[in-house]
Amino acid sequence: MSDPSHPARHPSTTTIPRRGLLLGSAAAALAPAGAALAQPRPPAAPRGQCVLGFSQEFTVAHPLMPANEVDQAVWWNLFSPLWGLDPAGRFYPILAKAVPSLENGGISADGLDWRIELREGVRWHDGQPFTAEDVKFSLALIMNPNFRARGKDGYDRIESVTVEGPQVLRWRLRQPYAPLMSILSQFFIVPAHRLAGAEDPNNTPFHAAPIGTGPFKWAERRTGSHVMLTANRDYFGEGPYLERLVFRYVPDVNVMYTQFRTGELDYIGLLGIPANHYAEARTLRDRVIHVIPRGSVENLTLNLGHPVLREKVVRQALYLSLDTRAITGALYYGLPKEAVTFLPPENWAYNDALPRHEYDPARAARMLDEAGWKPGRDGIRVKDGLRLEFTNSTTTGTELRTQAQQLLAQSWAKIGIAMKIHNLPAAVLWGKFWAESQFDSLMTNTTYTIASDPNVLHRFGSHAIPKRAGYGSNVSQFENARVDELLARGVVLNGIEERRAIYREVQAIIREELPMLPIFQGMQIEGTKAGLMGFENNLHVLANSWNAARWYWA
Template sequence: MRLTVQARPSMPRFFAIVLLAVATMSLCVSCTRSSPQASLRRTQSWTIPGVLRIGVRQEPDTLNPLLAQQEIDVDISMFWAGYLIGIDDRNHPLPELAVAVPSLENGGISKDGRTIVYRLRHGVRWHDGAPFTADDVIFTWRAVMNADNPVPSRVGYELIQSIERRSDDTVIVRLRRPYAPFVSIFLSVSASYPYCVLPKHMLARYHDVNHAAFNTMPLGTGPYRVVRYEPHNLIRFEANAGYWRGRPRLKQIDMRIVPNDNTLATLMRTHELDLYFRVPHIVAKTLRGREGVTIVSSPFTRYVDIGFNTRSDLLSDVRVRRAIALATDKRALNVKVALGADIITDSDQPRFSWAHADNLPQYAYDPRRATALLEAAGWHLGADGVRRKGGSALRLNLAGASGDSVSIQARELLQAQWRQVGVDSDIKSYPSNILFASLPDGGVEMTGHYDAVLESFANGADPDESVLFECRWQPPAGENVYRFCDRALDQAEEAALRSNVEATRKAAYAQVQNILASELPILPLWFERYDFAVNSNLRNFVPAHVASPFWNTWMWQI
């Protein structure tokens, strides 16, 4: 998704990011579980016991994850919504509304991989007191598949041949064919596009959910209720006394929407906020050592990339895309905008994942090779230092998020780097809820109104990202906003999705990554480490590394 405590079960093979747990041990800077001594720290004068004040930069485009295009929408859902399966800070699947994670070992997945049985948690109630049942799960699947609901992805959901209610507490799903990532996708937090379970009794009356009041005042089964939403300003949550895990430890959460990092940092310094998340590393540096403020750093499966519109007249020639890759100094960018803290990558798969391929085509910074490629593609240098071909200047529309200090600085640096080889660019900034909006809402990416875009994407627990690159998932069907189409990639993606054998999937994903590195619909730059500025009185804040950091909001305490 673009810019979502019980005993831990063993991890089934389909949760493919198991190696991340090992990597996290060495990469996480100050991501530790709170100790018993933590509760002995004195309460700061600015702390309001039981009330947590959070600052976020991004404006949500909806509070309904079914229609969500941004990570912030999923992050918000972690306070009020319920999923069948969650994922914890050790990258283990966590039963939520399902009492167990279906697997071959526990009989939840049939030997042929086509039947999955979900046993649901008994006694869970929606915020209005209505019981949660199998009917809600089935209704949610139908809402995803409703062609009039502009969901960002139906990957996996479209493979369901039938879904039936055996009882209030049991759902049986039958697939058209085996699909390895299914359990990590279906109504699961760990999906690239996480969809929570929706209340049938509230939404079944509508033909579609596009204009339902639910999208701004949702009703869920989570630890907190949304009681107030002021767009561009505030989302207020109150504790759900009937939460199935027990009453959460916070009474109230105020999430303030402040679209500027400098303002958010000021509010943290003046102790008007208790939690500021996804803090740019440069800003986090200024907050380190501040009285009452702790910086928590944690690696995340979210990569920053330059996305190319492969149908743009300027970028349809792969030689131009390769030249731009060679003209991009990733390490210099990382040092300047992230203090070198993020993890340079050559792939959309992190190096700590089993799916990452070795020996991929590389694009080390090389302006001379970039120049040669541009010349070979017919783009010749003009007197003004900008390349031209057939009377057209090689001047790119370089899009990105407004209010994001890292994005703005990085694009300015890219502009300067590319200009050295004769590629000019106009920096265009849009609010994130416009940049990443759906096609009906005129999203910049979805409508293709850009040449290149600085963006980020959060992987799910499974390496599948077919919705970003397969031919069939170009808008309006899916999230292939690059308009990229390669039949060999499609075949490799589908081979990986059909098999539960890791070696088979690894070979297929190696082919996918080689095609992506050669054809360059995107240029991956780095995987992020998230910085969080936290009131030192906040307890039990331990970020997860997949989908959303906020896996245990019911445990937070201040």
Template sequence: MLKRTTLLPLILAAALTGCGNDSPENSVDYTPEGTKSYGGVYVSASIGEPSNLIPWLAGDAASSEVTAHIYNSLIKYDKNLEFEADLAQSWDVSEDGLTLTFHLQPDAKWSDGTPFTAHDVMATYKTITDPNTRTPYAQKYTIVKEAKVLDDHAFRVTYAEPFAPALASWAQLAILPKHKLDEAEDINTAELVQTPLGTGPYKLQKWKRGQEIQLIANPDSFEGRPNITLLRNRLITDLDAQFLALRKGEIDNMGLKPIQYERLTNKDSFTDRFAKYRYMGRLYVYMGFNLKHDLFKDKHVRQALSFATPRETIINGILMGHGVASFGPFVPETWAENPNLKPYPQDFAKAKELLADAGWKDTDGDGILDKDGKPFQFTVVTNQGNDQRIKTAEIMQQAFKKVGVDMKIRVQEWATFIENPIHKRDFDAVMLGWSLPVEPDPYDVWHSSKTGPREFNFVGYNNPRVDELITKARQTFDQAERQKYLWEFQEILHDEQPYLFLFSPNSLVAIHRRVKGVEPAPAGIGYNFEDWYIPESQRLYNADMIVQ
């Protein structure tokens, strides 16, 4: 499901290969723009089911893809990644940058008809900062010195010291209804987890667990009624099956694997029905080490594995050139990325030298290094349905074997993967991806205070200088000074290699041509989803055929 721009760091899934016959509907002419009108059904697919429909309790893409259509924040990003109004129709920033005053939309309502007010914002703020709320995002809001309701339509926050990502943090926070929060004894198990109530353009119609989620247009949205009446997000965990469904016209979009984009989607039978889009994604894929594991406590071992990693082979082979090698946690070629650093080149000799210096030798001649009688053997875990990551792991497995390291690969269903290896820290290494927010703020993933349960520093990284640099970067509004701190932070990561940063892939998307109003922009695709429409003459089915 394509969604409006979201800013939380999310674990992402890639769209992968498949095959199948074209649908009989390929004889329809989808070139006319038609007349914009309300109605129609848009169908997407996900490889994972949402874990939680309270956005800031979840940390996965499947949840975000749904909740982005249901909830609003105080402000949001426009197509050019500049702030614009959302639940706040305007805002003021004090001269010293420490106070933000939000002037709220007077006509916004919750989808049950209850008026939206500043008391909802305050209730959301109090809930996310409650120590009993299991969220990885709280720290952005606990640093607020004072939050105050000025009147029903004005909300003010004051910080004790500069906080550069302040405005961005309020673009990240989905606002929840006070009257529902008041009813909840425990937000972690509240009704909103399963039955969201928002101010956004869509509201939950039905959740058929293990099958699909349906969202129906909110006719009373303060943003205006969206054109497409019903969104269906189908659970199709096998991406071969997703591609087959796309070819049959059973879903309207998916992310394409590079080989599909290059070789399987160029015939007229496909391009007559689907438009293809390519743009730089705001994410990176990595292998993260459990730094409490004895194997990975020595940075020279991690450096050795980075030298053994064939990044260019992965990019040219698996990505077919649709991506770049990554070396840090920022969007490539942006002001925060340190241009003086480069990805580790593949160098087997250097990898072997570092491993030998760390005491790893093949004493029994079996081709696997050992130390103190134990072989260098570990398992990397990744998620089912993500062929791109699985194939990357397979290439790395063969490369590591050449330097005497035995890496096993385990693939798990998405929910199990998130709950056990990630939340329970039960892993040697994981292969995952992070989406990247517009505002560079590595605190949640890299600060040593964020290693607790369900927080994002699940590899257990701890470096006092990194903590200091991340904090200093947050505490200045001067971009040049922030850049200095963030560049040094990247230099430390580059040396210590707590992650093997692998690549930042391009987004390769196919969308059915019957869907009109798609306008690619720096924000990507989907930022203006509510303006998309399906001309009546090109609809495959209408909402009243689906909703029961």
């Protein structure tokens, strides 16, 4: 963050409150004896390796394409953005010499003109120099209509890009766009000299052997097993201190926990340690357990294109008869906090005035009766020949989610709603099944925002339905004219209070319309081996390997 003292003038550089960043300072409380002593210095040269366990498989090497959290876990080590967000919500420069701001002249007073000076001496992993042309190419690639970009919001506001020298470029926006600073904190630059001129930008040799400017280089990928990276000894930043990173795919979270317990894994992330193993995990010798909130929400994502789920009263009845406390208490041992919106409480635009969730299956049944959904011979409700039934999907190998699905299916069956479980491997679920809204409903842990900004155009804007537009993340196919209007206004305003009012109203509408049913704030129980230094939770990224360049063994 360039200057957190002027949030009203530059809302995208607002410091995110650290309230709840580490629940109960669990990491410190559970650290082994002597951890408070001065840490040993990192090694003078990279040595050793770290094996990171993830329950989803790496899928996409190109950092500008749609991907999952594990992909981003790898990207942070292969590639570099212009700047990033630290755990306290401050922007810090990476490829840029400084984070542009009104105060340092990098952004004009009207917010339209941006001037970026880049670090000198940065090289791609193949030895070629990194220049402003690479940044310009990466911006153009995202806006290429033939390229399957992860998202175009913000980038589509850039009117022109001018290279003024090898390490200097400018761009001009059509109109101010407050979330752009946060969006660019996850804009990983790709090499123009490797990708320019590709006949099909979605399918190039780069996808199998990517190169970046990051602290680690691509070494190998074994499908169904792992991705290995090796130290980039010419890295321009701090580190790397490890010789190798191995991102191991372990689809069953219980097996993954066992491998962490027995020492095969040095770090266990993403879905982390299942809550039912938390008590035991705390007793493990030479392990540090981190209980951390995330910027995500465990929820049911509903496909409003489904003939049953498109009806608002059905969604309301589902939410009224969703026993969130049974899920958080019985299955997750009371560790996560219940959620009522898509933003985490740590976000500066969080609406704390929303009504708490009410569990009232009797009222839900009455609502369905009044709406014409009458029980059939088998007890499942029917209306106009349509049965009140749908499927719910999540990734295979997630035992607690499967138990939550079973609990929901039993609960909803009591009021005449049939929910069938249809789980899939992560690589399948996060492919066309998700992107083309082929599901009825999903149980996922979703991060709705990009980094620290509450803009959710890509999640709830009607223009961002990937099944129609080819980009965006509005897989619920949610459409609401008022939300579209609010989201369009929210990204061009500069005043943080005005923006806060807008996103509070958006949350209230989403809470009423329920394209997603919030269950609890994302919470992970992650583990590291004692002696692994440098690990730090960051609410503003999707995976905590974001700073693995600074990890080392004591």
